[in-house]
Amino acid sequence: MDNRTRLAGGSMALASTMALLMLAGCEATNRNEQVEHVTTLDIAEPAYAPMYESAEAVAAPPPVMAPWTGDPALIPPEDRERYAGEAVSPIRIAAVEPVSTFSVDVDTGAYANARRFLTMGQLPPQDAVRTEEMINYFRYDYAAPQDRSKPFSVTLDTAASPWNAQAKLVRVGLRGYDLPRDQRPAANLVFLVDGSGSMQDADKLPLVKRALSGLAGEMRSQDKVSIVVYAGSTGVVLEPTSSPGRVRAALSQLEAGGSTAGAAGLELAYAMAQKGFIEGGVNRVILATDGDFNVGISNTDMLIDMIERKRDSGITLTTLGFGTGNYNEAMMEQIANHGNGNYAYIDSALEAKKVLRDEMSSTLFTIAKDVKIQVEFNPAAVSQYRLIGYENRVLREEDFANDRVDAGDIGAGHQVTALYEVIPAGAKGWIGDRRYAANKGKAPAGDASEAAFVQLRYKLPGASQSKLLQYRLPATALETRRLPQGDFAFATAVAAYGQKLRGDALLADFGWDQVVRLAGSQRDFWRQEFVELARTAEAQM
Known part of the structure; x- marks a missing residue:
């Protein structure tokens, strides 16, 4: 061979x-x-x-x-894989609904999962595509935060929309501070490994073992790892240890077989995390599975209830998805969201290295909790708008100031990008005038010097009360006729890629060749790969 x-x-x-x-x-x-x-x-x-x-x-x-x-x-049959898709975000009339509120999302699993489908010559199911995870897979040139009392920087910029001559794009970018290795808190990790029969394929348990072995290589003397395995039953394979060699040896012995008692495995993993709990440290369960729970609790809502109770004790959850054919992405993404962790899909050992070694600080070490973004558009400057992506992260307006409402966390070095497409006042929008005067939502006369008021709330680790940041976007920023450039152009290309995979009708005339041109020539490996994926998607349409 x-x-x-x-x-x-x-x-x-x-x-x-x-x-x-x-x-x-x-x-x-x-x-x-x-x-x-x-x-x-x-x-x-x-x-x-x-x-x-x-x-x-x-x-x-x-x-x-x-x-x-x-x-x-x-080739994975779609009807055996489970996804919880949301409809593409609707257009909002600023005079009627001026406020947009959502939780940040640092997951990247949808990008890697879509790549898996495209590499195998098949378009991903539309329900499997979350555009914000596509955008946030990549890093951008946002300024580093200057002061750790404010754990992330905020960038606001605008450009003309490449696919709608009447619209502008507004980008909100966050960048968390990096955490040097010698400043990382001690970590208490529990590897929860699915050892059921469905994990025997080469892209499942063998890849899990290699991925977690790589993470074990990053351990320091103050870190601890334990291993729990579940199949038809559950068991502790390795008690908490600080020895990378013992972790690797235990992983090397794992074999697949039996049914999938995933909920019982989660219960035992949380118990092990509690046993090795480190005050002031990172206490996290890392679940590696295809999500095919078929023994015990398998209902996602019931799993979420259990995970939220555990979250409140200070133990978080990261989910790593593997494999094809029977992959339950709907469950993997949702339980990670409610477990105050993050979700990634591992389709290769190279992706495992990216997630679990190159981006380990982002994956494990939280620098800001419950991060929420709220944008209030001024109807005197903006007539219509839509948020691109984040459909399953939308919050009610009143949730923004309610510190009891959970939201996404940001890890060390994490970046978050959100794009709004807006129609300036006076330009032709997606929605025409309504028949009845009372329903037209005409903007009252007022100050048009501001286009939008942007607010962010977050909590520092260990805090229960949020902090507030506020920014103003001048109306003059919407006067630009300049198309996105550089990093902004690449982020816009990824957004178009995601929306086209989702079947967004508002991008129907924006071709794949235009996506490729907008992305531009790239030197970074991952960005080069994106360009090739866009070309591959065009061939599948």
Whole structure:
């Protein structure tokens, strides 16, 4: 068996991409560098082998992906995978509904999951696409926060909409402060591993073992890891330890078989987290599964009730999704949201390294809790608007100032981006005039110097009372005719990519070739891959 064959056994999605390198038309020197890179990564090493080299080390751009031509049985049937999609956000009339309130979202799972479908020659189900997770998969050039008393910086900027000559885009960007390794609090982690029969495929338990082994390699002497496994029954595989070697050895012994008592596994994992609880530290359960719970509690609402009770004790939950065919993404994303953690989908060992090593600080170390954003549009300056994405994070207006209402957390180094598409007052909007005068929602005469008033609320870790930040967007910012540039252009391209995958009718005439052009030429590996995914999506339409 050659090295590329072994890589395909460990990660079908990544192998489908990398196997095309020799056909990508690269120069011989670049091709040799890329093949050498793959050879380094796919050697069949024990579970404690180092993870992939950094993505930045890839010299050549990702290859153009081709439709999946392998075994059709390996393409995941949609009706066996579960998603909890929301309708695309509706248009709001500013004179009637001027206030938009939502919780931040730092999850990235929808992006990686959609990539898995596209790599296999299939469009993702529309319900599987959450545009904000597409945008937030990438990092942007936001200014770093200057003072840790305010844990994140806030950027407001505007541009002309590339797909609607009458509209403007308003971007709200947050960037959390980075946490140096020597300043990270001690971590008490419980790896909760699904060992059921549904996890036996190469892109499930074998990839889980490698992913968590990589995370174990980041442990320090003050950190503790324990391992709980569930199948038809549950059990503690490893008591809390600070030894990376013991963690790797325990993971290497795991095998798949049996049914899936996921709820019982969660109960035991939380008990282990409580047993090793570190005051002032990170206490988190990391669930690695395909989400196919079929023994005990399997109803998502009941699981959420249980997880919210545990959350209040100071133990948070991160979910890592794996595999194809019977993947329950609806449950994975929702229980992570309610567990004050985050959700990621792992489709390759390279993605595992990105989530669990390169972005470990963001994944584990919270710097701001219950972060909410509220934007009040001035009807004298804005006639209509819509928020792109965040459909399942929308809050009521009164929730913004209510510190009892839970919202998303931001980890060290995390970034959050939200895009609004707005129609300036006087321009032609999506919604025409109504027949009856009382229903027309005409803006009263007033000060048009401000376009919007932006507020953010957050709590510092350990605090119960929120802090408030306020910003004003001048109306003159909406006078711009300049299309998005640089980072803003790339974020806009990703937003268009997500909305087109969702079937957003308001982008019907904005083509995939325009998405690619808007993204521009990129040097970053992940951004290069995005451009190729957009081209692949065009081929599937």
